[in-house]
């Protein structure tokens with residue numbers, strides 16, 4: 001299996017897991033989503049400075065992703081990356097990466 005296939009497999013696995021964790025409901029509007037018609041939205045976006053600040057592993061971590069409808073719902077899932085909420089969210093993910101488990105419960 002090539003690296004590209006492995007990455008693609010991981011993305012499919014993350015998609016499936018988030019979809020079932022959210023009971024097939026959109027993270028933003030809570031209405032049902034079809035399995036072949038939803039998106040993974042980044043809470044903190046994959047901007048260059050965000051990747052530099054928190055690291056790609058944190059920005060691309062499943063906990064920074066939510067399953068949403070495309071368009072409006074996807075856009076609403078994004079945190080202001082300069083907000084304190086984004087900082088707390090990303091530090092929590094970084095801690096989980098470092099210690100291998102979740103120690104912060106998010107509201």
Ligand SMILES: [Zn+2]
Pocket residue numbers: 026027028029030031068069073
């Ligand atoms: Zn929605």
